Amino acid sequence: MALASRVLSRSKQLYAGQIVLQKDYVGQVRSFAKEAAPATDLKGDQMLKNIFLDVKNKFETAMSVLRKEKIVIAPEDPAAVTQYANVMKTVREKAQLFSESQRIQFTIQQKTQDIPDARTYLLTLKEIRIKRGLTDELGAEALMMDALEKIEKDIKKPLMRNDKKGMALLVAEFDKINKTLGIRKEDLPKYEEQLELNIAKAQLEELKKDALEAMETQKKREEFKDEPMVDVKSLDIRNFV
16 A cells, blocks of 8 residues: 555655646636636726736636545446546636636637638537647538538628628538538537537546556655555545645
């Protein structure tokens, strides 16, 4: 047990694995702060101070949840992944942080609000998807671009987003695509839930990888050479957060 107890406290690798949770939440808080920042005449220093305090409070709230909730580092176990995702959901709710889908929506709003034409808008959506590490398994993007090509060919000019008639035609084409692909608006919550589960599994995989690397490193030390490797599932992160 000496090996297990010292791995988390002394290993930089696993500490980085733990901190990935913290970095993720800080990133969400920054996005939240940008969206929620009121339009006031506050001086720069005071505004920065307010944002810092907001980030600090949300961070402390998130960590208070992580210190109480048990997390099993078992990405291969669907139950453990679901439990981890639920813990992260609790953190978001208590700390008032964005979910991944909300962060994507916020990013889309920020990146596309000044784009005048439909083509650049769609290309920007693709860029955001790639940067967020999301895949287009159904090939929807190509179909959407084909639909845009069709509309622009009919109207004989680039489609602008303020062209209500042209955009209505494009939206109608998108509705056909969604129907063909079996995408329904009422299923969006299910897609969002699956996205959060995928993220939870990826984070658990990273934690497991860091834990194993840390234990391998510590095992090479003379003081631990005779100790057996522990199962990462037995590690309780609450003791080291």
